Amino acid sequence: MAIHPPKNRLWWNEPVERGEIVWIAIAFLWGVFMFLFMIWWHFTGTQNLSNEAYRIDPDVFAERTEAFADQHTVREEGDTGFPVVRPPPGSDVYMYARLWEWWPVLELERGQTYRLHLSSLDWQHGFSLQPVNINVQVHPGYDMVMTVTPDRVGEYSVVCNEYCGIGHHTMVGKIHVVEPGQPAPAAESGG
Ligand code: CUA
Numbered sequence: 001m002a003i004h005p006p007k008n009r010l011w012w013n014e015p016v017e018r019g020e021i022v023w024i025a026i027a028f029l030w031g032v033f034m035f036l037f038m039i040w041w042h043f044t045g046t047q048n049l050s051n052e053a054y055r056i057d058p059d060v061f062a063e064r065t066e067a068f069a070d071q072h073t074v075r076e077e078g079d080t081g082f083p084v085v086r087p088p089p090g091s092d093v094y095m096y097a098r099l100w101e102w103w104p105v106l107e108l109e110r111g112q113t114y115r116l117h118l119s120s121l122d123w124q125h126g127f128s129l130q131p132v133n134i135n136v137q138v139h140p141g142y143d144m145v146m147t148v149t150p151d152r153v154g155e156y157s158v159v160c161n162e163y164c165g166i167g168h169h170t171m172v173g174k175i176h177v178v179e180p181g182q183p184a185p186a187a188e189s190g191g
Pocket of ligand 1: 100
Protein backbone atom coordinates (compact mmCIF):
# COMPACT_ATOMS: atom_id res chain seq x y z
CA MET A 1 0.00 0.00 0.00
CA ALA A 2 1.35 3.37 -0.97
CA ILE A 3 1.22 6.54 1.04
CA HIS A 4 -0.74 9.19 -0.82
CA PRO A 5 -0.61 12.91 -0.27
CA PRO A 6 -3.87 14.51 0.86
CA LYS A 7 -6.22 15.40 -2.02
CA ASN A 8 -6.23 19.00 -0.99
CA ARG A 9 -2.55 19.90 -0.86
CA LEU A 10 -3.17 23.05 1.17
CA TRP A 11 -4.95 21.21 3.98
CA TRP A 12 -3.55 23.52 6.63
CA ASN A 13 -5.56 26.37 5.20
CA GLU A 14 -8.85 24.56 5.85
CA PRO A 15 -10.93 26.08 8.66
CA VAL A 16 -10.60 24.10 11.89
CA GLU A 17 -13.77 22.42 13.05
CA ARG A 18 -15.61 23.95 15.94
CA GLY A 19 -15.37 20.81 18.10
CA GLU A 20 -11.63 20.68 17.64
CA ILE A 21 -11.22 24.35 18.57
CA VAL A 22 -13.19 23.74 21.75
CA TRP A 23 -10.97 20.83 22.75
CA ILE A 24 -7.79 22.76 21.99
CA ALA A 25 -9.10 25.63 24.12
CA ILE A 26 -9.95 23.30 27.00
CA ALA A 27 -6.52 21.66 26.86
CA PHE A 28 -4.79 25.04 26.72
CA LEU A 29 -6.74 26.50 29.62
CA TRP A 30 -6.16 23.35 31.67
CA GLY A 31 -2.43 23.69 31.00
CA VAL A 32 -2.50 27.32 32.18
CA PHE A 33 -4.46 26.32 35.28
CA MET A 34 -1.99 23.55 36.13
CA PHE A 35 0.93 25.90 35.63
CA LEU A 36 -0.53 28.49 38.02
CA PHE A 37 -1.48 25.80 40.49
CA MET A 38 2.14 24.62 40.57
CA ILE A 39 3.28 28.09 41.67
CA TRP A 40 0.48 28.41 44.20
CA TRP A 41 1.23 24.97 45.61
CA HIS A 42 4.89 25.82 45.98
CA PHE A 43 3.98 28.44 48.58
CA THR A 44 1.04 26.78 50.30
CA GLY A 45 1.66 23.04 49.96
CA THR A 46 2.98 21.16 52.95
CA GLN A 47 5.07 18.81 50.84
CA ASN A 48 7.92 21.25 50.30
CA LEU A 49 11.13 20.56 52.17
CA SER A 50 13.11 23.32 53.81
CA ASN A 51 16.18 22.18 51.96
CA GLU A 52 19.39 23.92 51.03
CA ALA A 53 22.29 22.69 48.92
CA TYR A 54 25.99 23.47 49.13
CA ARG A 55 28.98 22.24 47.21
CA ILE A 56 31.23 19.91 49.16
CA ASP A 57 34.06 17.55 48.33
CA PRO A 58 32.95 13.94 48.94
CA ASP A 59 36.09 13.28 51.02
CA VAL A 60 35.30 16.24 53.25
CA PHE A 61 31.74 15.03 53.67
CA ALA A 62 32.99 11.56 54.58
CA GLU A 63 35.36 13.05 57.17
CA ARG A 64 32.60 15.14 58.75
CA THR A 65 30.25 12.17 58.88
CA GLU A 66 32.86 9.92 60.44
CA ALA A 67 33.87 12.57 62.99
CA PHE A 68 30.19 13.07 63.82
CA ALA A 69 29.73 9.32 64.29
CA ASP A 70 32.88 9.01 66.44
CA GLN A 71 31.57 11.72 68.71
CA HIS A 72 28.00 10.59 69.25
CA THR A 73 27.76 6.83 68.74
CA VAL A 74 25.70 5.23 71.49
CA ARG A 75 25.58 1.59 70.39
CA GLU A 76 25.61 -0.70 67.40
CA GLU A 77 22.58 -1.65 65.37
CA GLY A 78 21.79 -5.31 65.99
CA ASP A 79 21.98 -7.08 62.66
CA THR A 80 24.23 -4.74 60.70
CA GLY A 81 26.75 -3.65 63.32
CA PHE A 82 26.37 -0.09 62.04
CA PRO A 83 26.91 2.61 64.63
CA VAL A 84 23.75 4.18 66.01
CA VAL A 85 24.49 7.87 66.39
CA ARG A 86 22.50 10.04 68.74
CA PRO A 87 23.41 13.68 68.24
CA PRO A 88 22.44 16.43 70.68
CA PRO A 89 19.19 18.21 69.78
CA GLY A 90 19.71 21.24 67.57
CA SER A 91 22.96 19.99 66.11
CA ASP A 92 24.20 19.12 62.64
CA VAL A 93 23.52 15.53 61.70
CA TYR A 94 25.30 13.68 58.88
CA MET A 95 24.40 10.67 56.80
CA TYR A 96 26.14 9.55 53.66
CA ALA A 97 25.10 7.32 50.81
CA ARG A 98 27.45 4.99 49.02
CA LEU A 99 27.31 1.65 47.23
CA TRP A 100 25.13 0.27 48.87
CA GLU A 101 24.44 1.71 52.25
CA TRP A 102 23.22 4.70 54.22
CA TRP A 103 25.68 5.37 57.01
CA PRO A 104 25.35 5.66 59.97
CA VAL A 105 22.03 4.83 61.68
CA LEU A 106 20.60 7.93 63.37
CA GLU A 107 18.67 8.27 66.58
CA LEU A 108 16.77 11.53 66.94
CA GLU A 109 14.45 12.87 69.63
CA ARG A 110 10.84 13.62 68.91
CA GLY A 111 10.02 17.33 68.84
CA GLN A 112 13.66 18.42 68.54
CA THR A 113 15.06 20.17 65.51
CA TYR A 114 18.16 19.04 63.65
CA ARG A 115 20.09 20.06 60.56
CA LEU A 116 20.25 16.90 58.50
CA HIS A 117 23.08 16.77 55.95
CA LEU A 118 22.96 14.22 53.15
CA SER A 119 25.49 13.51 50.44
CA SER A 120 26.86 10.71 48.33
CA LEU A 121 30.43 9.44 48.25
CA ASP A 122 30.21 7.85 44.81
CA TRP A 123 27.26 8.51 42.53
CA GLN A 124 23.63 9.40 42.59
CA HIS A 125 21.34 7.86 45.18
CA GLY A 126 17.85 8.77 46.27
CA PHE A 127 16.94 9.37 49.90
CA SER A 128 13.39 8.14 50.47
CA LEU A 129 12.21 8.21 54.06
CA GLN A 130 9.51 5.63 54.72
CA PRO A 131 6.71 5.44 55.64
CA VAL A 132 6.42 9.24 55.60
CA ASN A 133 7.56 9.42 51.97
CA ILE A 134 10.02 12.31 52.01
CA ASN A 135 12.27 12.21 48.97
CA VAL A 136 15.55 13.95 48.22
CA GLN A 137 18.07 13.45 45.46
CA VAL A 138 21.52 12.73 46.84
CA HIS A 139 24.49 13.59 44.63
CA PRO A 140 28.22 13.40 45.20
CA GLY A 141 29.66 16.89 45.58
CA TYR A 142 26.50 18.38 47.09
CA ASP A 143 25.65 18.73 50.74
CA MET A 144 21.85 18.60 50.89
CA VAL A 145 20.73 20.15 54.15
CA MET A 146 17.26 19.86 55.61
CA THR A 147 15.95 21.29 58.83
CA VAL A 148 13.93 18.48 60.35
CA THR A 149 11.75 18.10 63.42
CA PRO A 150 10.60 14.50 63.80
CA ASP A 151 7.06 14.49 65.18
CA ARG A 152 6.39 10.80 65.73
CA VAL A 153 8.30 8.17 67.59
CA GLY A 154 9.21 5.11 65.57
CA GLU A 155 11.62 3.35 63.32
CA TYR A 156 11.95 4.84 59.85
CA SER A 157 13.57 3.24 56.85
CA VAL A 158 15.69 5.09 54.34
CA VAL A 159 15.21 3.45 50.98
CA CYS A 160 17.35 4.25 47.96
CA ASN A 161 15.01 5.26 45.17
CA GLU A 162 17.50 6.00 42.40
CA TYR A 163 18.75 2.93 40.61
CA CYS A 164 22.43 2.70 41.55
CA GLY A 165 23.60 -0.73 40.49
CA ILE A 166 23.38 -4.35 41.43
CA GLY A 167 22.96 -3.74 45.18
CA HIS A 168 20.38 -0.96 44.80
CA HIS A 169 17.53 -2.97 46.29
CA THR A 170 19.59 -3.75 49.40
CA MET A 171 20.42 -0.12 50.10
CA VAL A 172 18.30 0.51 53.17
CA GLY A 173 19.21 2.75 56.09
CA LYS A 174 17.50 3.52 59.34
CA ILE A 175 16.48 6.46 61.53
CA HIS A 176 15.08 5.92 65.01
CA VAL A 177 12.90 8.59 66.58
CA VAL A 178 12.65 8.31 70.36
CA GLU A 179 11.00 10.25 73.18
CA PRO A 180 13.12 13.18 74.37
CA GLY A 181 15.42 12.25 77.21
CA GLN A 182 14.67 8.60 76.80
CA PRO A 183 17.90 6.67 77.10
CA ALA A 184 19.05 4.60 74.17
CA PRO A 185 17.74 1.03 74.53
CA ALA A 186 19.92 -0.77 77.06
CA ALA A 187 22.22 -3.63 76.02
CA GLU A 188 25.40 -2.19 74.54
CA SER A 189 24.89 1.37 75.75
CA GLY A 190 26.19 0.65 79.28
CA GLY A 191 29.64 2.22 78.80
CU1 CUA B 1 21.60 3.78 46.04
CU2 CUA B 1 19.93 2.91 44.63
